[in-house]
Amino acid sequence: MEAIRVNHITKTYNEGKVKAVDDVSFSVGKGELFGLIGPDGAGKTSIFRMLTTLLLPDKGTATVDGFDVVKDFRQIRNSVGYMPGKFSLYQDLTIEENLNFFATVFDTTVEQNYHLIKDIYVQIEPFKKRRAGKLSGGMKQKLALCCALIHKPTTLFLDEPTTGVDPVSRKEFWEMLRRLKEQGITIMVSTPYMDEASLCDRIALIQGGKILSVDTPDNIVNTYPDRLYAIKANEMYLLLKTLESYPDTSNSYAFGEYAHATFKNNDVSELDNYLSSKGLSGIEIKDIEATIEDSFIRLLH
Amino acid sequence: MKQFIAFVRKEFYHVLRDKRTLLILFGMPIAQILIFGFALSNEVKDSQILVVDYARDDASRHIIDRVEASRYFEVCKEAMSHKDILSTFQEGKIKAVLVFPADFNNDLLHNNKAKVQVITDATDINTANMITNYLTAIITDYQNDVNENLSIPYQIIPETRMLYNPQLKGAHGFVPGVMALVLMLVSVMMTAISIVKEKETGTMEILLVSPFKPILVIFAKAFPYLILSLINVSAILFLSVFALELPVKGSLVLLFAESTLFIITCLSLGIFISIKTNSQQIAMLISLMGMLLPTMMFSGFLFPIENMPYPLQVVSNIIPSKWFYIIVKSIMIKGLGIAALWKETVILIGMTMFLLIISLKSFKIRLE
Numbered sequence: 039m040e041a042i043r044v045n046h047i048t049k050t051y052n053e054g055k056v057k058a059v060d061d062v063s064f065s066v067g068k069g070e071l072f073g074l075i076g077p078d079g080a081g082k083t084s085i086f087r088m089l090t091t092l093l094l095p096d097k098g099t100a101t102v103d104g105f106d107v108v109k110d111f112r113q114i115r116n117s118v119g120y121m122p123g124k125f126s127l128y129q130d131l132t133i134e135e136n137l138n139f140f141a142t143v144f145d146t147t148v149e150q151n152y153h154l155i156k157d158i159y160v161q162i163e164p165f166k167k168r169r170a171g172k173l174s175g176g177m178k179q180k181l182a183l184c185c186a187l188i189h190k191p192t193t194l195f196l197d198e199p200t201t202g203v204d205p206v207s208r209k210e211f212w213e214m215l216r217r218l219k220e221q222g223i224t225i226m227v228s229t230p231y232m233d234e235a236s237l238c239d240r241i242a243l244i245q246g247g248k249i250l251s252v253d254t255p256d257n258i259v260n261t262y263p264d265r266l267y268a269i270k271a272n273e274m275y276l277l278l279k280t281l282e283s284y285p286d287t288s289n290s291y292a293f294g295e296y297a298h299a300t301f302k303n304n305d306v307s308e309l310d311n312y313l314s315s316k317g318l319s320g321i322e323i324k325d326i327e328a329t330i331e332d333s334f335i336r337l338l339h
Numbered sequence: 340m341k342q343f344i345a346f347v348r349k350e351f352y353h354v355l356r357d358k359r360t361l362l363i364l365f366g367m368p369i370a371q372i373l374i375f376g377f378a379l380s381n382e383v384k385d386s387q388i389l390v391v392d393y394a395r396d397d398a399s400r401h402i403i404d405r406v407e408a409s410r411y412f413e414v415c416k417e418a419m420s421h422k423d424i425l426s427t428f429q430e431g432k433i434k435a436v437l438v439f440p441a442d443f444n445n446d447l448l449h450n451n452k453a454k455v456q457v458i459t460d461a462t463d464i465n466t467a468n469m470i471t472n473y474l475t476a477i478i479t480d481y482q483n484d485v486n487e488n489l490s491i492p493y494q495i496i497p498e499t500r501m502l503y504n505p506q507l508k509g510a511h512g513f514v515p516g517v518m519a520l521v522l523m524l525v526s527v528m529m530t531a532i533s534i535v536k537e538k539e540t541g542t543m544e545i546l547l548v549s550p551f552k553p554i555l556v557i558f559a560k561a562f563p564y565l566i567l568s569l570i571n572v573s574a575i576l577f578l579s580v581f582a583l584e585l586p587v588k589g590s591l592v593l594l595f596a597e598s599t600l601f602i603i604t605c606l607s608l609g610i611f612i613s614i615k616t617n618s619q620q621i622a623m624l625i626s627l628m629g630m631l632l633p634t635m636m637f638s639g640f641l642f643p644i645e646n647m648p649y650p651l652q653v654v655s656n657i658i659p660s661k662w663f664y665i666i667v668k669s670i671m672i673k674g675l676g677i678a679a680l681w682k683e684t685v686i687l688i689g690m691t692m693f694l695l696i697i698s699l700k701s702f703k704i705r706l707e
Contacts, residue, residue: 090548092706111704112550120548126541130356131349142345143551185545 039104041193041224042066042089047098049084049247054096058084060247061098066226066240071219073238074228075330081247082228083123086197089226090120103192119191123198125178129171133162133181136170137188144189154221155184158214176207183214193224200229212237232331243334250337255330262328262336264300268293269309271318280316284309289339296324298332342551346559353533354563364529368521368571372578375513386434386470387415389427394443398453402481406437411473428460435459435470514579515667516640518598519660521575522568523634526602528626530564530609535622538613544706553704561606568602569595579671588674594667597680600687601663605630607694608659614701634660662687 042065049059059081066072074082087093089102091111099106105113127136137159141148152159158180165173170181179199186194196215200208212234215225219239227238235241236255243250243258251258271277274292281290281299286308290299301309306323313321328336354360388406392399407414415433418424424436438456440446446453457474459467534557537543546556572595579585587594608630616622635641637655644655655661662683669675677684 087706092544092547094705094707115548116550118548120545122541122544124541126545128349128353128542129540131352135349135352139345139349140545140549143342143546143549145342145550 039068040065040101041068041070042072042100042102042226044085044089044100045098047085047088047095047100049081049088049093050096057247059088059095062244062247062249063098064242064249064252066224068224069219069222071215071225071227071237071239073235073241074226074244075230075232075235075241075334076228076244077230080244082244083197084247085244086120086122086195086226086228090118090195091115117192119186119189119194121182121186121194121196121199123201125182127170127178127182127185130169132167132169133173134166136181137184140185141188146189148188151188151190154187154190154218157217158187159184161210175203176210179203179207179211180214183211187218187223191223193226194218196225196227198228198230200231200234208234232329232334235330241330243330243337245334245338250334258330258333259328262333264288264336265304266326266328266332267299267301267306268296268324268326269299269313270296270320270322271313272320273318276316277313277318280313280318284312289336291335293331298326298335300336343555343559343562346551346556347562350533350560350563354567360529364525364567365571365574367524368517368575369578371517371521372514372575373582375517385413386411386466387432388412388435388437388470389424389433390414390417391421391424391436391438392417393441394439396444398444398447399439402439402455402478403437405477405481406474409473409477411470424458433460434466435474437474513640514575514583514585515664515671516638518572518575518667519601519638519640519664520631520634521571522598522602522663523605523630523660524626525568525571526564526605527609527612527630528623529567530561530606531612531616531622531626532619533564534560534610534613535616535619538617539619547704547706553702554699557610557698557702561610564606564609565599565602568605569599572598585671587671589670589676593677594670597663597666597670597684597687600684600691601659601666604659604663604687604691604694607691607698611694611698611701614698614703633658637661638664640664659687659690662690 044062044064046061046063047059048057048061050057062081062085074085076082084093088095088107089100091107091114094108099108101107102114103117105117107114128139131139137148141151148155162173162177162180162184165177170178173181183196183199186196200211203211208231215227216237219225229235238255240252240254241258242252253261269277269281274295274297277297278290278292281287281297286301286303286305288300288302290297292298309323310321354364390403390406392403403414406412418427424438427433428436436456436458438458440454440456443453443455455478457471459470537546537556537560543556547553576587576591576594580587609626612622612625612629616625637644637651637658638660639655640660644652644661647655666680666683666687669680
């Protein structure tokens with residue numbers, strides 16, 4: 039059975055003037071680590087809130103663990119774990135008090151499900167008497183995850199859990215998600231970071247409230263239809279301008295210290311000469327593998 | 340139930356760990372009571388007065404004795420002429436002068452009417468007012484005692500140099516007033532702010548996505564403030580009895596029961612405000628402007644309602660604190676029981692029910 043099923047849901051704000059989620063459908067299998075990848079304002083949080091029964095969809099239906107998000111909101115609230123994008127625990131309560139409070143609210147105890155949070159909790163346990171407001175970003179996220187996990191949820195909703203967290207803590211966080219997945223918990227996570235996409239089982243690329251593609255990260259990369267080239271030259275700005283004016287270019291954009299580009303007929307034999315003729319030097323052209331971000335950019339065009 | 344207790348405990352942590360909240364909660368009522376209390380009571384006690392007795396007869400002697408016996412006055416000096424009055428006033432030691440005309444007793448016996456002059460130092464208007472009131476009361480008291488055995492009543496008319504100030508009639512009316520004010524502030528504002536805070540910080544989002552019933556969230560948030568408000572009521576009563584020597588004449592149980600009722604009215608109001616607003620600032624502004632000001636203006640605590648234009652008198656009826664003020668005043672100062680207060684109590688119960696029902700009806704179990 040699917041853990042999450044979303045059928046053509048639409049969500050608008052301001053009496054229909056702003057379309058946040060536009061006819062979105064996807065499903066997540068039991069025990070899957072599913073990523074919702076997209077920039078800020080793509081509609082990720084709205085989808086999360088509809089699935090956690092906090093918002094009502096304007097159109098369409100959705101189920102979590104087979105329960106309807108509108109009719110059976112009580113059952114869903116009993117069984118899922120939710121970690122909102124903003125750090126949302128009590129800043130003036132200590133780590134220990136926060137955890138105990140949420141355990142009690144969910145009608146359980148910390149001891150009962152300690153095995154679930156043990157790996158994460160041992161990292162913040164030395165600071166358990168410290169108030170949550172005084173913790174670092176990474177520790178806050180770990181505490182929030184503990185609180186969301188303490189009642190052994192069937193499905194875990196994590197809305198941008200790594201935003202504003204340092205790279206090392208981000209890496210640790212994803213390792214934790216991997217381990218939780220092994221315990222059979224379905225995890226739906228959203229992130230604006232493309233590099234985190236490859237850590238998911240499957241991902242949905244979302245932009246402007248619309249899903250562009252749903253697949254495994256490998257498939258998304260492998261189905262990149264064109265040959266992709268990374269190009270470098272002494273002047274980045276001139277290079278981008280020149281690539282745009284090159285008649286065979288189908289798509290080009292900056293990507294770190296390189297420019298990425300695809301070409302009609304996948305032919306780059308004349309490109310080197312063309313760039314030189316425009317006054318660029320130190321030219322380097324490489325045939326490369328597409329990344330998730332390249333796929334995402336292609337889908338946007 | 341375990342959940343409820345955990346929630347209430349968490350709420351107490353919030354309050355006890357926030358020094359500013361604590362200060363508002365407990366510092367304010369105590370400060371108010373003490374400021375109001377001592378501004379009113381200290382200066383009148385043992386006020387030095389000068390007596391000019393041209394009569395030197397039985398009646399004037401009796402009145403002077405009574406004045407001296409009261410705890411408010413001390414006759415510091417007796418003078419024989421008007422000249423002494425001015426000079427003694429200028430020394431600044433006395434607060435008032437009591438003048439008996441030469442034929443005081445004679446006038447009383449033959450005309451059934453006599454006059455006494457009360458001159459007060461009006462640089463301090465409040466004290467002057469109060470002294471006038473007390474002296475008048477002592478004289479009236481004497482007059483009543485004398486009249487008990489007479490068919491044609493005597494009349495002693497104190498002529499005062501001060502205007503009678505009706506607001507100071509019930510000198511201790513401020514205790515019920517402060518009580519209404521403090522409860523309004525603590526229950527309405529604190530509750531509204533603490534619920535809106537959960538919305539603002541996003542913790543409400545997590546609480547909603549939990550098995551905890553949303554309605555219970557509201558009750559669990561309101562409950563600690565009921566307790567804190569009752570502690571405040573006790574503190575105010577304790578201070579008024581022991582520091583201000585203003586005893587509770589009526590039933591203490593009834594007073595606490597009525598206070599609990601009024602606190603619940605305020606809590607419902609606070610909950611309603613919190614449902615309709617999304618930021619702590621707005622919740623605070625609405626509580627202050629919408630609740631505190633009407634309480635000050637329309638409860639009858641600072642401004643007598645009878646003196647207001649008719650439309651404002653009508654408006655005052657929808658202010659819960661007006662009814663609570665009447666109830667507390669009646670119990671504390673007049674010593675009345677529930678039989679005399681059932682009307683006000685029913686009105687408060689009605690308001691509470693109405694507010695509770697619309698708050699619970701408009702409470703959202705989702706974010707929008």
